[in-house]
Each structure stands twice: as C-alpha cells, then as structure tokens.
Amino acid sequence: MRGEFGDSSAQNGISRRAFLEGGAIAASMAALAGAGLVSLSGCSQEQEQQGTPEAPAVDAASAPSYEVYNADICIIGGGLAGMAAAIKAVDEGKSVIIVEKSNHGFGGAMGYNWDQFINFVRDDLPWQESTDFVLNELTNQKIEKGSYEHWMGEDRNLMVRYENMGYGLLDRNRETGEIAPLLDFPTIYGIYRGFSRHQADYITSLGIRILDQTLASDVIVQDGVCGGVMGVHVPTGTFRVVRAKATICCTGASAWLFGWDTVAPRSINSPDNTGDIDAACFRHGVPLEGSEFIQCDLINIEPKGISCSFQGGIGADSGCCEYICDKDGNYFFQGMDYATLNKMDFTRIIAKNIAEGHGTENGGVYVDFSTPEAFAKIGETYIRNIQLWKEVFGIDVEGMKLECGLEAYERSGNPITDGELMVEGIAGLFHTRGGGFSGAQGGSSVNVAPRNGSYAVANAVKYIEGLTLPALDEAVVTAEFTRLFSLFGNSGGKRPQQVRRMIQKACYQALQPMRMTDQIDAGIAELERIRKEEMPNMTLGDTSLVYNTDWKCAIENINLLDLAEAAAKAAKFREETRGHMYRVDFPEKDDANWLCNVRNFYNDGAITCEKADVVTV
C-alpha cells in the first residue's frame, strides 16, 4: 500500500529506493511546553468534557515523535509538474519521494479526471520567436529560455510522451478512426482527450515512493540550504519529515483563496490548492512575484453547487463571443474582431463590462444559448455536462440564457527563482512556477507545467552532484512541530472554516478581475483585521488526530492569509490595466510606468510591494 514505510532494514547508504531512516526521534520539549501545548488527546471533545481522560497521543511530558524519510530528491505535489519531475529523477538514477496532499492520482487539478487539451510547440524555433504559452512582455526570460530549451526535438512532443505513459486514444474522427487534432500547424499542435490519471497509474507502475494524504507545511532550511520538507499525514495526524538533497515544489496554483460561493471559491481550483509552500518560502524571506495576476475563464455561477467547475459546469470562451450579453441584453463583443481575441483580452473586456455596472445579479454576464447557432458553439469540454444538468437539476441549457462569471483557473504569486528555477536565497529548493515566469498571463498551464518539472529536476541533479546533506537540526523540526500542534491549544476564537470564508471573501474583493480601488482597500483592511483579530485565537472544533479537517484548514489558513494579503496589496500597487484584469480608475495599459513585475516582501508580518525589472536574457 502507498504511504507505508519502506524496508526498515535498509538503514543507511543511498539506495534507489527511498527508505525509512528511523522511527521516533526525541526532540526538545521546552518549546512545546512554552507554546502551551498541554494535552493533545486522542479522545473526542465530548469525552474530554465528561472527564474521562484517555492516554494522550501527544503530550508535553513526552517527546514528540515523527517519521523520517530520505531521498535524493523530494517532490512536493503529485500533479503534472510533479509527475514529470519524478520521472526525470528516476531517469537520472536518483531516489525520489513524492509528497502529495490528497490520495495519489486524485489531488488538485490533476486529480480531476478531465479531458485535457494537449498542446505543444512543435518546432525548434529560437525561444523568443516561438509561440510558447507563457511568453509575454513580463515573463522572466531566463526561466522561459531555460525551460523552453530543456525539451527540444522529439522531447517536445507531449502526445508521444503521454501515449507512452498509457494515455488512451487521443481524439479521433468517430466515423473513420483517423486522428483528429484541433490544432495542426507547423509550429503548434493540439488535441483533445488527454486524461492525466493514466500518468498517475504510470507513476505507480514505476514504483516511485509516494507519501500521499500528507500536507507539506514547511521546507527544512538550515543556513540557507533546503534539506527537505515537513508536514502532517492527515489520516493519522503523524508529523513527517522528508530529508532530501534537493526539493522541488510542484504545488500548482493557489486560487482557493479567490472568493466563496457555497462549496468553492470563484475558481476551478481544488481545495488542495492553498499555496502552502509558496507561503512557506514567503515566510522564509523569499519575495513573491506576480501576485496580482490571475487567469480567467467564463463559467456558470448557478446552480451554485457546481459553479465554477467545468467538470460539471457549462461555460463559454472566445469562440462564443458573439453570444455573450450583459444584463441589459447588450451583446458587447459584436462588431469586434473576436476571431483574433486572446484570452486576456476576452476576459478583460468582460471584466470592464461588469465593472461599468452591466453585470448580472451574481456579478457575471449571460451566454445566450437561445438559438441553435449559438448552442452549436458550446465548447467541447462542456458538452458532456448538458445531459448531467437535465438529469440532476432538471435544467435544459439548450435555448436558455446562462448566467456565467469570471473564475480564476490560474493565479501566480510565487517565490522568485533564478533561471534554473532554484528559489532565491534557499539553495536546493526548486520551484516549477518561479515568480514572474507566467508574467501577465497569471499562471502556467497543463502543457508547460510538466516541462518545468522536468527542467527543475535536471537542474537539481546537477546541484546535488557531490553534495552531502548536513545533519538534521532538530530545533528546526521542533519549531515546525510546535507551530502546527500549538493550533490545538487555542480557545474562544472562530473555527478555521469561518476564518477561511472571511479570507476568501476579502481576497476576492481585492483580486477580482474587476479591480475597483475602494473594493481593494476594503479587502486589504479586512485581511489585516483577520490577521490581527481572528488568527491568534482561531480555535479547532475537533481535537482528534485522525483526519482532523479543522486542523488541516487552520494550517492552510495561515498560508492563504499571507498569500491573500500579498495578492491584494499587489493588486492595489499596480496602477494600470493589464492581463486579465481591468482596473477601473486606471483603465489603460501603462507601459511607461508598469512594464515591470511587482514583488511582495514579508518582514515581521508586514507585507509590502516593490517594482522589479523584467528579467531579460
């Protein structure tokens, strides 16, 4: 079974398989006692209140125990970047451990079993002449060049790569069985029917060690060098330490902070997408870059239960432009050359319309499917949901005006890295979405993430050559252990879920694509209030160590709040309109002042912004 210990007889030395280094390790308890960690009982709250104490699972009177794993390379996040990273590490003969928050294969966006559009740059044009998916005026060119040139020639072909990982048949003509790409040009190729869970199966078949259901909460940093990652195994509440010579962060976007409806933010992101390691780097003093940028799609916002999820939802893209109208029935795209609209322009035009007061009740627009011509334009991804809506909700989309909103499917705001994706100031820690990499696009993509994962590991392999990891500083482990377990000690405050909703709503106010300065200010003020008033006594409603989702939520909230405040302040700082967002009081793109990136700095809990030049080659 995945997530179990390895062969405990393989105690030392570097084997191809990662192994369990040791069992319980004593650590200083002074810090724990000081943190007011009195009794972390395995008994339920009710029993505690009834005065029937159980043997405490963790107690100030006994040493904290934790598991230690060891590998050459530790990968945080088992999605598309993480899996490509793991495969590269195995190819290079390195031992590797993947730490994944959910069940392996079911986490994050990768764990949605959705029809991914596989597209890739086909040619070996020089990087700056290519039509790469992230290249724009604010992209970090050193990273882009390095990553782009990492896969040349046949390596570029994601179709061959994925088919050899067991992907099924990619899109075919249903009458002839001929392969049916949507894009088939000399420079670019794109085809539907990529189901990435096959890749998770492939990873399983390689026997790669996966520590799943494990929330990675911090990286181990000693004297500016990263020696792995720490976190909690959620089903058991066990503290875990993974020691590694190189650590690769592959944790995706962090758009779970982007508002809240009834089951999700206004985002397609997964509850796993809380940017834990981004926030950890930020607290370690690494600036974040690109926090103000998001990438949006247009997707249904009613029925609320499936809103902003194109898995079950129905939306529209620029192919549907002429059928999009505002609340007054004004088809505001008509007359534009929408055949050439890119996604950023598409989103921004809608945001402008909503910001100017033409939005629907829920802050969206309508996609008018009332004619057969309009309905015929419905996107490939949504077709399978038409029947679902009829069956579950009794709603027939054909012929109706569908209310849709702008959801953030991607966002950036990542720690800055050098051109080889190594995090600035933390040697041995690599990040597959280095700050500024996506520029004004506001995110990576399913097609660039794997390349960056592989590129990061290629660089990590060079870095660890001849490297010896220093002895583990137990004070580092104890500090993180204490930080996490002391969350059990609070009382009298709001539950983490309540605090989470406040963070999400305040963040949305500031970060929504319709950027209004009074809303941004209100969002920032609320986030600062939450930090001051709600966080110090955020109180768990559950004291069990077994699958404690209150605890998990509380740990993630600390991260989400840091990222939300950084994003809100960066949104305020950028006084222009660019990318997917429309700033009402600065409605024009202002290259004279803003052809630059924005960096967030974190000093003693204060988050500030500064301009940073675009990194050029």
Place this chain on the structure above:
Amino acid sequence: MKISVQKYDPSVDEAPYVKEFEVEYRQNMTLLEALVAINDEQEPIVFDYSCRGRTCGRCAMALNGQPCLACVTLVSENGANEVTALPGFPIVRDLIVDKSMMNDRIANIMARQRAFPLTLDEINAPVDPVIYNKMDPLEHCARCGVCVSACPTVQLMGQKEYIGPAGMLAIGLRYYDPYDQGDRVVEAVQNGLWNCIQCSTCDEVCKALEIDHQVIWKDLRAAAEARGLVKKA
C-alpha cells in the same frame, strides 16, 4: 431541512453514530452544499471533495443508503436525508473511507502492458472507429467507487471474487486499447467476470453518463467464451 450524518472516529468511538442537523434549504441544493454548510456553521463533520463536478470521485458516500457522489446528488427539502460513509469500504473518519485497495488494483490494471514504446507513426495511424467509440467513453470513469459500493455481487462475494464494475471497466478499457498487448481476457476472468450478474446497477448509479457497462461485460464475455475461458459448473 433535516439531515442526519454518520459520525465515527475509530480511534475513540465504539461504533458509528448518527447526528441530526437542521440546514436551511435552497433550490437545487446538493448534498455537498448541505455538508459544507453544517461543517462551516455548526460543527465539524469530516468529508472530502475536490472537483464539484463528478470527475475526481472524492465525495463518494451514501444518501439514504444509496451510494452517490455528493456533488451531483440533490438533498430533499421535506424528505429523508440520511448520510453515511460509502458502504463496503473501511471508515477512516465520519464520511471518509479508505479506497486504497480499489485504487491500487485499478492503477495496476490501467498501466498499459506493451513490449516496446509507441512511435509517432503508430500513434498517428487510424484505428477501428468501432473500437474507438467503445473505448473512449470509458475514459470518464472517475474511480469514485460508487458502482463498487452499490454492486450486489461485490456485496455478496467481496471484491476478491469480483473486482467490481470500476475495476472490470479498467480491464475493458485496456482490452479495447489497440496499443495494449496484455492478455486482458484472462485478467477479466481472473477478476470475476463470470460472477457479475449483469443486473445494471452500476449503470444506474454511475454519473459518467456516457459509460455503458453492459456493452463491456458482453464483449469481454464473448472473448472469454471464444477461448473457452468459461466457468465450470
């Protein structure tokens, strides 16, 4: 609206117990929305979800005894809403079950068996459209376990005697797969092909609406029969 939820912490509780809640009903309210509302506003209940659209499979549980995905199942304003963990799987906590055995078996089946890597020419070659049209819908299986939980054969014999519809579907996918070179017919029989009673319960509970399980079972049975791999009386 009244809703009762099964709670259980195996580390302390003797057995699962049920707790009743009152939730404000809205039109089109899904079970997932009701659970989030309770957990946000009343008290902790432990459950998992991710995609909100029947593709990740993480919110599988049972409503009034019927296995379902909470994200695409509606609650009833005035009727019974009794929520339990997905039947047939070990409970980790409240509504979280351990599906690792099922998931591991499916992952092992799904890994393609093939002697040599595929070339671009092989990938670009046309395939039999009949095969494509049969194989393609199976990609939408979310491996949620709802069909396995609802399957009367699994309930009667266990997952060892019959792997359950999700696992058999995985075998079917690779059986159709023109690039796979494994003996998937033997694998199907080995995993209980002949123990399935073809009752169609899997088709009734599955929310990947394009999947027709019975077609797969028929094709696998015909292939097994042609090779004499039939169950001896």
